[in-house]
Amino acid sequence: MSDLLLGDFFGYQGLLSDAEQEELLALREFLDSEVRPHVNSAWAAAEFPMELIGKFAGADIVGRSYDWDGRPRASRLFTGFQALELSRVDPSMATFLGVHNGLAMGSIMILGSAEQRQRWIPSMMAMETIGAFGLTEPEGGSDVARGLRTTARRDGDEWVLNGAKRWIGNGTFADVIVVFARDVDDDQVKTFVVEKGAPGFTATKIEDKFALRSVQNADLSFVDCRIPAANKLEGGNTFRDVNKVLKVTRGGVAWSGVGCQVGAYEAAVAYARSREQFGRPIGGFQLIQDLLARMLGNVTASLGMTVRIAQLQEDDALRDDQAALAKSYVTSRGRETVGWARELFGGNGIVLENDVIRFFADAEALYSYEGTREINTLIVGRSITGISAFV
Numbered sequence: 307m308s309d310l311l312l313g314d315f316f317g318y319q320g321l322l323s324d325a326e327q328e329e330l331l332a333l334r335e336f337l338d339s340e341v342r343p344h345v346n347s348a349w350a351a352a353e354f355p356m357e358l359i360g361k362f363a364g365a366d367i368v369g370r371s372y373d374w375d376g377r378p379r380a381s382r383l384f385t386g387f388q389a390l391e392l393s394r395v396d397p398s399m400a401t402f403l404g405v406h407n408g409l410a411m412g413s414i415m416i417l418g419s420a421e422q423r424q425r426w427i428p429s430m431m432a433m434e435t436i437g438a439f440g441l442t443e444p445e446g447g448s449d450v451a452r453g454l455r456t457t458a459r460r461d462g463d464e465w466v467l468n469g470a471k472r473w474i475g476n477g478t479f480a481d482v483i484v485v486f487a488r489d490v491d492d493d494q495v496k497t498f499v500v501e502k503g504a505p506g507f508t509a510t511k512i513e514d515k516f517a518l519r520s521v522q523n524a525d526l527s528f529v530d531c532r533i534p535a536a537n538k539l540e541g542g543n544t545f546r547d548v549n550k551v552l553k554v555t556r557g558g559v560a561w562s563g564v565g566c567q568v569g570a571y572e573a574a575v576a577y578a579r580s581r582e583q584f585g586r587p588i589g590g591f592q593l594i595q596d597l598l599a600r601m602l603g604n605v606t607a608s609l610g611m612t613v614r615i616a617q618l619q620e621d622d623a624l625r626d627d628q629a630a631l632a633k634s635y636v637t638s639r640g641r642e643t644v645g646w647a648r649e650l651f652g653g654n655g656i657v658l659e660n661d662v663i664r665f666f667a668d669a670e671a672l673y674s675y676e677g678t679r680e681i682n683t684l685i686v687g688r689s690i691t692g693i694s695a696f697v
Protein backbone atom coordinates (compact mmCIF):
# COMPACT_ATOMS: atom_id res chain seq x y z
CA MET A 307 0.00 0.00 0.00
CA SER A 308 1.58 3.25 -1.12
CA ASP A 309 -0.15 5.68 1.19
CA LEU A 310 -0.22 4.33 4.73
CA LEU A 311 -2.36 6.04 7.27
CA LEU A 312 -0.04 8.54 8.91
CA GLY A 313 -0.80 7.41 12.45
CA ASP A 314 -0.43 3.69 11.64
CA PHE A 315 3.13 3.55 12.98
CA PHE A 316 3.20 -0.22 13.41
CA GLY A 317 1.62 -0.91 10.01
CA TYR A 318 -1.59 -2.55 11.18
CA GLN A 319 -3.15 -1.93 7.78
CA GLY A 320 -0.73 -4.52 6.45
CA LEU A 321 -3.03 -7.11 8.05
CA LEU A 322 -5.64 -6.25 5.40
CA SER A 323 -5.58 -7.97 2.03
CA ASP A 324 -4.24 -6.00 -0.95
CA ALA A 325 -7.76 -5.60 -2.29
CA GLU A 326 -8.98 -4.27 1.07
CA GLN A 327 -6.09 -1.82 1.25
CA GLU A 328 -6.91 -0.55 -2.23
CA GLU A 329 -10.56 -0.14 -1.29
CA LEU A 330 -9.60 1.75 1.83
CA LEU A 331 -7.42 4.11 -0.19
CA ALA A 332 -10.33 4.75 -2.54
CA LEU A 333 -12.55 5.47 0.47
CA ARG A 334 -9.98 7.93 1.82
CA GLU A 335 -9.86 9.73 -1.53
CA PHE A 336 -13.67 9.87 -1.64
CA LEU A 337 -13.83 11.27 1.90
CA ASP A 338 -11.12 13.84 1.26
CA SER A 339 -12.65 15.08 -2.00
CA GLU A 340 -16.40 14.71 -1.44
CA VAL A 341 -16.96 14.89 2.31
CA ARG A 342 -14.17 16.98 3.85
CA PRO A 343 -15.22 20.20 2.04
CA HIS A 344 -18.60 20.08 3.83
CA VAL A 345 -17.69 19.13 7.36
CA ASN A 346 -16.71 22.42 8.99
CA SER A 347 -19.60 24.44 7.56
CA ALA A 348 -22.08 21.72 8.59
CA TRP A 349 -20.53 21.56 12.06
CA ALA A 350 -20.67 25.35 12.45
CA ALA A 351 -24.31 25.46 11.32
CA ALA A 352 -25.21 22.39 13.39
CA GLU A 353 -26.99 21.04 10.31
CA PHE A 354 -26.72 17.63 8.72
CA PRO A 355 -25.35 17.93 5.15
CA MET A 356 -28.23 16.09 3.45
CA GLU A 357 -26.50 16.36 0.06
CA LEU A 358 -23.97 13.79 1.28
CA ILE A 359 -26.50 10.98 1.72
CA GLY A 360 -26.59 10.23 -2.02
CA LYS A 361 -22.79 10.34 -2.15
CA PHE A 362 -22.45 7.93 0.76
CA ALA A 363 -24.97 5.64 -0.94
CA GLY A 364 -22.79 5.56 -4.05
CA ALA A 365 -19.60 4.88 -2.11
CA ASP A 366 -20.50 1.31 -1.12
CA ILE A 367 -19.86 1.78 2.58
CA VAL A 368 -23.25 0.86 4.04
CA GLY A 369 -24.12 -2.70 5.00
CA ARG A 370 -20.63 -4.11 4.57
CA SER A 371 -20.82 -5.87 7.95
CA TYR A 372 -23.69 -8.09 6.86
CA ASP A 373 -24.08 -11.07 4.53
CA TRP A 374 -26.82 -9.85 2.24
CA ASP A 375 -28.36 -10.79 -1.05
CA GLY A 376 -25.60 -13.25 -1.93
CA ARG A 377 -22.80 -10.80 -1.12
CA PRO A 378 -20.65 -11.92 1.84
CA ARG A 379 -19.82 -9.40 4.54
CA ALA A 380 -16.45 -7.66 4.60
CA SER A 381 -13.90 -8.62 7.25
CA ARG A 382 -14.30 -7.03 10.69
CA LEU A 383 -10.85 -5.52 10.27
CA PHE A 384 -11.92 -3.82 7.05
CA THR A 385 -15.16 -2.39 8.47
CA GLY A 386 -13.17 -1.23 11.50
CA PHE A 387 -10.73 0.67 9.30
CA GLN A 388 -13.73 2.07 7.39
CA ALA A 389 -15.05 3.59 10.63
CA LEU A 390 -11.57 4.93 11.39
CA GLU A 391 -11.30 6.62 7.98
CA LEU A 392 -14.74 8.22 8.36
CA SER A 393 -13.98 9.57 11.81
CA ARG A 394 -10.52 10.75 10.74
CA VAL A 395 -12.34 13.18 8.46
CA ASP A 396 -15.41 13.83 10.59
CA PRO A 397 -16.60 12.03 13.74
CA SER A 398 -20.10 13.45 13.06
CA MET A 399 -20.34 11.57 9.74
CA ALA A 400 -18.88 8.45 11.38
CA THR A 401 -21.62 8.75 14.03
CA PHE A 402 -24.38 9.33 11.47
CA LEU A 403 -23.33 6.16 9.64
CA GLY A 404 -22.69 4.28 12.90
CA VAL A 405 -26.30 4.93 13.93
CA HIS A 406 -27.81 4.12 10.52
CA ASN A 407 -25.58 1.22 9.53
CA GLY A 408 -24.64 -0.22 12.93
CA LEU A 409 -27.33 0.47 15.51
CA ALA A 410 -30.46 0.69 13.35
CA MET A 411 -29.66 -1.79 10.56
CA GLY A 412 -27.81 -3.99 13.07
CA SER A 413 -30.93 -4.22 15.27
CA ILE A 414 -33.05 -5.28 12.30
CA MET A 415 -30.41 -7.71 11.02
CA ILE A 416 -29.81 -9.27 14.46
CA LEU A 417 -33.31 -9.13 15.95
CA GLY A 418 -35.61 -9.07 12.90
CA SER A 419 -37.20 -12.08 11.20
CA ALA A 420 -36.28 -12.89 7.58
CA GLU A 421 -39.47 -11.13 6.49
CA GLN A 422 -38.72 -8.04 8.59
CA ARG A 423 -35.17 -7.87 7.23
CA GLN A 424 -36.55 -8.08 3.70
CA ARG A 425 -39.01 -5.29 4.50
CA TRP A 426 -36.52 -2.68 5.70
CA ILE A 427 -32.92 -3.64 4.89
CA PRO A 428 -32.85 -3.21 1.07
CA SER A 429 -33.90 0.45 1.18
CA MET A 430 -31.61 1.06 4.19
CA MET A 431 -28.70 -0.44 2.24
CA ALA A 432 -29.51 1.99 -0.59
CA MET A 433 -29.87 4.83 1.97
CA GLU A 434 -33.32 5.63 0.64
CA THR A 435 -34.49 4.87 4.17
CA ILE A 436 -32.44 6.28 7.07
CA GLY A 437 -32.43 4.65 10.48
CA ALA A 438 -32.19 5.78 14.10
CA PHE A 439 -31.90 3.89 17.41
CA GLY A 440 -34.01 4.97 20.38
CA LEU A 441 -32.82 3.49 23.64
CA THR A 442 -31.82 6.35 25.97
CA GLU A 443 -34.55 8.22 27.82
CA PRO A 444 -34.70 11.58 29.63
CA GLU A 445 -34.56 9.77 32.99
CA GLY A 446 -32.77 6.62 31.82
CA GLY A 447 -29.16 6.88 30.60
CA SER A 448 -26.58 4.59 32.20
CA ASP A 449 -29.30 2.70 34.05
CA VAL A 450 -31.56 2.32 31.03
CA ALA A 451 -31.59 -1.49 31.30
CA ARG A 452 -33.28 -1.20 34.67
CA GLY A 453 -34.89 2.21 34.35
CA LEU A 454 -36.48 2.07 30.90
CA ARG A 455 -39.88 3.76 31.28
CA THR A 456 -41.35 3.84 27.75
CA THR A 457 -44.24 1.38 27.67
CA ALA A 458 -45.75 -0.86 24.99
CA ARG A 459 -49.25 -2.30 25.18
CA ARG A 460 -50.61 -4.84 22.73
CA ASP A 461 -54.03 -3.84 21.41
CA GLY A 462 -55.35 -6.24 18.78
CA ASP A 463 -53.23 -5.96 15.65
CA GLU A 464 -51.31 -2.99 17.02
CA TRP A 465 -48.87 -1.96 19.73
CA VAL A 466 -49.44 1.30 21.57
CA LEU A 467 -46.28 3.12 22.71
CA ASN A 468 -46.11 5.81 25.39
CA GLY A 469 -43.02 7.58 26.70
CA ALA A 470 -39.99 9.61 25.66
CA LYS A 471 -36.48 9.10 24.30
CA ARG A 472 -33.52 11.48 24.43
CA TRP A 473 -30.34 11.99 22.42
CA ILE A 474 -31.54 9.96 19.44
CA GLY A 475 -29.06 10.46 16.58
CA ASN A 476 -30.65 11.07 13.13
CA GLY A 477 -33.92 11.33 15.08
CA THR A 478 -35.17 14.49 13.36
CA PHE A 479 -35.16 13.02 9.85
CA ALA A 480 -34.94 9.24 10.21
CA ASP A 481 -37.52 7.19 8.31
CA VAL A 482 -37.37 4.23 10.69
CA ILE A 483 -36.54 4.38 14.38
CA VAL A 484 -35.74 1.24 16.35
CA VAL A 485 -37.44 1.86 19.69
CA PHE A 486 -37.13 -0.08 22.92
CA ALA A 487 -40.17 -0.18 25.19
CA ARG A 488 -41.30 -2.19 28.21
CA ASP A 489 -44.26 -4.50 27.58
CA VAL A 490 -46.82 -3.74 30.31
CA ASP A 491 -47.93 -7.39 30.27
CA ASP A 492 -44.65 -9.15 31.07
CA ASP A 493 -42.37 -6.19 32.07
CA GLN A 494 -39.79 -7.17 29.39
CA VAL A 495 -38.01 -4.66 27.12
CA LYS A 496 -39.07 -5.34 23.53
CA THR A 497 -37.85 -3.93 20.24
CA PHE A 498 -40.09 -2.07 17.80
CA VAL A 499 -39.69 -0.21 14.53
CA VAL A 500 -41.53 3.12 14.46
CA GLU A 501 -41.90 4.65 11.01
CA LYS A 502 -41.84 8.39 10.35
CA GLY A 503 -45.35 9.78 10.46
CA ALA A 504 -46.70 7.21 12.92
CA PRO A 505 -49.63 8.82 14.80
CA GLY A 506 -48.59 10.09 18.25
CA PHE A 507 -44.86 10.23 17.39
CA THR A 508 -42.90 13.51 17.35
CA ALA A 509 -39.19 14.36 17.18
CA THR A 510 -37.63 17.64 18.35
CA LYS A 511 -34.02 18.58 17.65
CA ILE A 512 -31.75 19.10 20.68
CA GLU A 513 -30.37 22.60 20.17
CA ASP A 514 -27.08 24.19 21.29
CA LYS A 515 -25.10 20.95 21.38
CA PHE A 516 -21.35 21.57 21.21
CA ALA A 517 -19.99 18.19 20.14
CA LEU A 518 -20.78 16.23 16.97
CA ARG A 519 -22.75 19.27 15.93
CA SER A 520 -23.74 17.95 12.50
CA VAL A 521 -25.40 14.92 14.04
CA GLN A 522 -29.09 15.64 14.54
CA ASN A 523 -29.88 14.39 18.04
CA ALA A 524 -33.53 14.51 19.01
CA ASP A 525 -35.96 14.23 21.86
CA LEU A 526 -38.64 11.74 20.81
CA SER A 527 -42.16 11.65 22.21
CA PHE A 528 -44.69 8.82 21.96
CA VAL A 529 -48.25 9.63 22.99
CA ASP A 530 -50.56 6.68 22.34
CA CYS A 531 -48.39 6.02 19.29
CA ARG A 532 -49.93 3.14 17.36
CA ILE A 533 -47.79 0.86 15.21
CA PRO A 534 -48.68 -2.40 13.45
CA ALA A 535 -48.01 -5.63 15.38
CA ALA A 536 -45.69 -6.62 12.51
CA ASN A 537 -43.35 -3.77 13.58
CA LYS A 538 -42.25 -5.60 16.71
CA LEU A 539 -38.93 -7.24 15.89
CA GLU A 540 -39.35 -10.97 16.27
CA GLY A 541 -36.10 -11.53 18.18
CA GLY A 542 -36.29 -8.42 20.39
CA ASN A 543 -37.92 -9.77 23.55
CA THR A 544 -35.68 -8.88 26.51
CA PHE A 545 -32.90 -6.44 27.36
CA ARG A 546 -30.40 -9.25 26.68
CA ASP A 547 -31.39 -8.95 23.04
CA VAL A 548 -30.50 -5.23 23.09
CA ASN A 549 -27.05 -6.17 24.38
CA LYS A 550 -26.48 -8.41 21.36
CA VAL A 551 -26.60 -5.25 19.22
CA LEU A 552 -24.59 -3.04 21.60
CA LYS A 553 -21.74 -5.55 21.88
CA VAL A 554 -21.11 -5.21 18.16
CA THR A 555 -21.51 -1.43 17.97
CA ARG A 556 -19.33 -0.66 21.01
CA GLY A 557 -16.36 -1.99 19.04
CA GLY A 558 -17.33 0.40 16.22
CA VAL A 559 -17.23 3.37 18.58
CA ALA A 560 -13.71 2.37 19.61
CA TRP A 561 -12.67 2.47 15.94
CA SER A 562 -14.24 5.94 15.59
CA GLY A 563 -12.29 6.94 18.69
CA VAL A 564 -9.07 5.97 16.91
CA GLY A 565 -10.11 7.92 13.80
CA CYS A 566 -10.80 11.05 15.83
CA GLN A 567 -7.28 10.81 17.27
CA VAL A 568 -5.71 10.18 13.85
CA GLY A 569 -7.46 13.23 12.38
CA ALA A 570 -6.16 15.45 15.16
CA TYR A 571 -2.68 13.90 15.05
CA GLU A 572 -2.33 14.36 11.28
CA ALA A 573 -3.37 18.00 11.55
CA ALA A 574 -0.84 18.51 14.37
CA VAL A 575 2.01 16.94 12.38
CA ALA A 576 1.29 19.14 9.36
CA TYR A 577 1.14 22.25 11.52
CA ALA A 578 4.34 21.37 13.39
CA ARG A 579 6.16 21.17 10.06
CA SER A 580 4.78 24.41 8.62
CA ARG A 581 4.41 26.82 11.55
CA GLU A 582 7.61 28.74 12.27
CA GLN A 583 8.58 30.47 15.50
CA PHE A 584 12.03 31.68 16.61
CA GLY A 585 13.12 31.25 12.97
CA ARG A 586 12.42 27.52 12.66
CA PRO A 587 9.49 25.11 12.34
CA ILE A 588 7.95 24.45 15.75
CA GLY A 589 8.35 20.72 14.94
CA GLY A 590 12.05 21.27 15.64
CA PHE A 591 11.41 22.04 19.30
CA GLN A 592 11.85 19.18 21.77
CA LEU A 593 8.65 19.96 23.66
CA ILE A 594 6.61 19.89 20.45
CA GLN A 595 8.19 16.56 19.48
CA ASP A 596 7.24 15.30 22.94
CA LEU A 597 3.60 16.17 22.26
CA LEU A 598 3.72 14.45 18.86
CA ALA A 599 5.37 11.32 20.26
CA ARG A 600 2.80 11.10 23.05
CA MET A 601 -0.03 11.49 20.52
CA LEU A 602 1.44 8.78 18.31
CA GLY A 603 1.78 6.50 21.34
CA ASN A 604 -1.91 6.95 22.12
CA VAL A 605 -2.95 6.37 18.51
CA THR A 606 -0.77 3.27 18.23
CA ALA A 607 -1.99 1.71 21.49
CA SER A 608 -5.60 2.49 20.61
CA LEU A 609 -5.25 1.05 17.12
CA GLY A 610 -3.61 -2.10 18.48
CA MET A 611 -6.56 -2.64 20.79
CA THR A 612 -9.18 -2.14 18.10
CA VAL A 613 -7.34 -4.40 15.64
CA ARG A 614 -7.40 -7.18 18.23
CA ILE A 615 -11.10 -6.48 18.90
CA ALA A 616 -11.76 -6.96 15.17
CA GLN A 617 -9.83 -10.23 15.16
CA LEU A 618 -11.85 -11.51 18.12
CA GLN A 619 -15.08 -10.44 16.39
CA GLU A 620 -13.99 -12.29 13.27
CA ASP A 621 -13.74 -15.46 15.38
CA ASP A 622 -17.04 -14.65 17.11
CA ALA A 623 -15.08 -14.64 20.36
CA LEU A 624 -15.37 -11.01 21.52
CA ARG A 625 -16.51 -10.69 25.14
CA ASP A 626 -18.49 -7.76 26.59
CA ASP A 627 -15.71 -6.85 29.02
CA GLN A 628 -13.18 -6.72 26.16
CA ALA A 629 -15.43 -4.41 24.11
CA ALA A 630 -15.98 -2.28 27.24
CA LEU A 631 -12.24 -1.93 27.90
CA ALA A 632 -11.51 -1.01 24.29
CA LYS A 633 -14.29 1.59 24.10
CA SER A 634 -13.38 3.28 27.38
CA TYR A 635 -9.58 3.07 26.89
CA VAL A 636 -9.57 4.40 23.33
CA THR A 637 -11.94 7.28 24.04
CA SER A 638 -10.01 8.21 27.20
CA ARG A 639 -6.73 8.32 25.28
CA GLY A 640 -8.68 10.25 22.64
CA ARG A 641 -9.37 13.10 25.01
CA GLU A 642 -5.63 13.38 25.72
CA THR A 643 -4.63 13.19 22.06
CA VAL A 644 -7.04 15.87 20.83
CA GLY A 645 -6.05 18.10 23.77
CA TRP A 646 -2.36 17.84 22.88
CA ALA A 647 -3.15 18.56 19.22
CA ARG A 648 -5.12 21.63 20.26
CA GLU A 649 -2.20 22.74 22.46
CA LEU A 650 0.31 22.32 19.63
CA PHE A 651 -1.68 24.74 17.45
CA GLY A 652 -1.51 27.52 20.04
CA GLY A 653 -4.22 30.12 19.43
CA ASN A 654 -4.94 28.74 15.97
CA GLY A 655 -6.08 25.56 17.68
CA ILE A 656 -9.42 27.10 18.55
CA VAL A 657 -10.21 28.21 15.00
CA LEU A 658 -12.55 25.81 13.23
CA GLU A 659 -10.74 25.96 9.86
CA ASN A 660 -7.80 24.11 11.45
CA ASP A 661 -10.09 21.18 12.41
CA VAL A 662 -8.55 20.34 15.79
CA ILE A 663 -11.14 22.19 17.89
CA ARG A 664 -13.82 20.11 16.14
CA PHE A 665 -11.98 16.88 17.03
CA PHE A 666 -11.46 18.27 20.55
CA ALA A 667 -15.20 18.83 21.06
CA ASP A 668 -16.30 15.64 19.30
CA ALA A 669 -14.01 13.49 21.47
CA GLU A 670 -16.21 14.46 24.43
CA ALA A 671 -19.28 12.85 22.89
CA LEU A 672 -17.42 9.68 21.86
CA TYR A 673 -16.18 9.44 25.46
CA SER A 674 -19.74 9.46 26.84
CA TYR A 675 -22.06 7.78 24.36
CA GLU A 676 -22.72 4.04 24.09
CA GLY A 677 -21.64 3.57 27.69
CA THR A 678 -19.69 6.17 29.65
CA ARG A 679 -16.16 5.50 30.88
CA GLU A 680 -17.52 4.85 34.36
CA ILE A 681 -20.06 2.25 33.21
CA ASN A 682 -17.55 0.46 30.96
CA THR A 683 -15.06 0.54 33.84
CA LEU A 684 -17.60 -1.18 36.10
CA ILE A 685 -17.96 -3.92 33.46
CA VAL A 686 -14.18 -4.35 33.36
CA GLY A 687 -13.88 -4.14 37.15
CA ARG A 688 -16.46 -6.89 37.56
CA SER A 689 -14.50 -9.03 35.14
CA ILE A 690 -11.20 -8.45 36.98
CA THR A 691 -12.48 -9.08 40.49
CA GLY A 692 -15.52 -11.26 39.97
CA ILE A 693 -17.42 -8.76 42.15
CA SER A 694 -20.10 -6.50 40.68
CA ALA A 695 -19.82 -2.88 41.83
CA PHE A 696 -22.98 -1.83 39.96
CA VAL A 697 -25.50 -0.24 42.32
Ligand SMILES: Cc1cc2nc3c(=O)[nH]c(=O)nc-3n(C[C@H](O)[C@H](O)[C@H](O)COP(=O)(O)OP(=O)(O)OC[C@H]3O[C@@H](n4cnc5c(N)ncnc54)[C@H](O)[C@@H]3O)c2cc1C
Pocket residue numbers: 405439440441442446447448449472473474475476517518523671674675676677678679680681696697
Ligand atom coordinates in the same frame (compact mmCIF):
# COMPACT_ATOMS: atom_id res chain seq x y z
C1 LIG B 1 -23.91 12.97 21.04
C2 LIG B 1 -24.68 11.83 21.63
C3 LIG B 1 -25.32 10.93 20.80
C4 LIG B 1 -26.12 9.91 21.33
N1 LIG B 1 -26.83 9.09 20.49
C5 LIG B 1 -27.71 8.19 21.01
C6 LIG B 1 -28.56 7.44 20.15
O1 LIG B 1 -28.52 7.56 18.91
N2 LIG B 1 -29.45 6.57 20.71
C7 LIG B 1 -29.53 6.39 22.07
O2 LIG B 1 -30.34 5.58 22.50
N3 LIG B 1 -28.71 7.11 22.91
C8 LIG B 1 -27.82 8.00 22.41
N4 LIG B 1 -27.01 8.74 23.26
C9 LIG B 1 -27.13 8.57 24.69
C10 LIG B 1 -25.90 8.01 25.39
O3 LIG B 1 -25.77 6.63 25.13
C11 LIG B 1 -25.99 8.38 26.88
O4 LIG B 1 -25.68 9.76 26.95
C12 LIG B 1 -25.05 7.59 27.75
O5 LIG B 1 -25.45 6.25 27.83
C13 LIG B 1 -24.98 8.17 29.17
O6 LIG B 1 -26.25 8.44 29.70
P1 LIG B 1 -26.58 9.87 30.31
O7 LIG B 1 -26.08 10.90 29.35
O8 LIG B 1 -28.02 9.90 30.66
O9 LIG B 1 -25.69 10.02 31.61
P2 LIG B 1 -26.06 9.49 33.08
O10 LIG B 1 -26.41 8.05 33.04
O11 LIG B 1 -27.01 10.42 33.71
O12 LIG B 1 -24.65 9.63 33.81
C14 LIG B 1 -24.14 10.85 34.35
C15 LIG B 1 -22.78 10.55 34.98
O13 LIG B 1 -22.93 9.62 36.07
C16 LIG B 1 -22.08 8.50 35.85
N5 LIG B 1 -22.70 7.29 36.40
C17 LIG B 1 -23.96 6.82 36.17
N6 LIG B 1 -24.17 5.70 36.84
C18 LIG B 1 -23.01 5.41 37.53
C19 LIG B 1 -22.58 4.36 38.39
N7 LIG B 1 -23.38 3.33 38.71
N8 LIG B 1 -21.32 4.43 38.90
C20 LIG B 1 -20.49 5.45 38.58
N9 LIG B 1 -20.83 6.46 37.76
C21 LIG B 1 -22.08 6.43 37.24
C22 LIG B 1 -21.91 8.42 34.34
O14 LIG B 1 -20.76 7.68 33.97
C23 LIG B 1 -21.81 9.89 33.98
O15 LIG B 1 -20.50 10.36 34.21
C24 LIG B 1 -26.20 9.76 22.73
C25 LIG B 1 -25.51 10.65 23.56
C26 LIG B 1 -24.77 11.67 23.03
C27 LIG B 1 -24.06 12.62 23.98
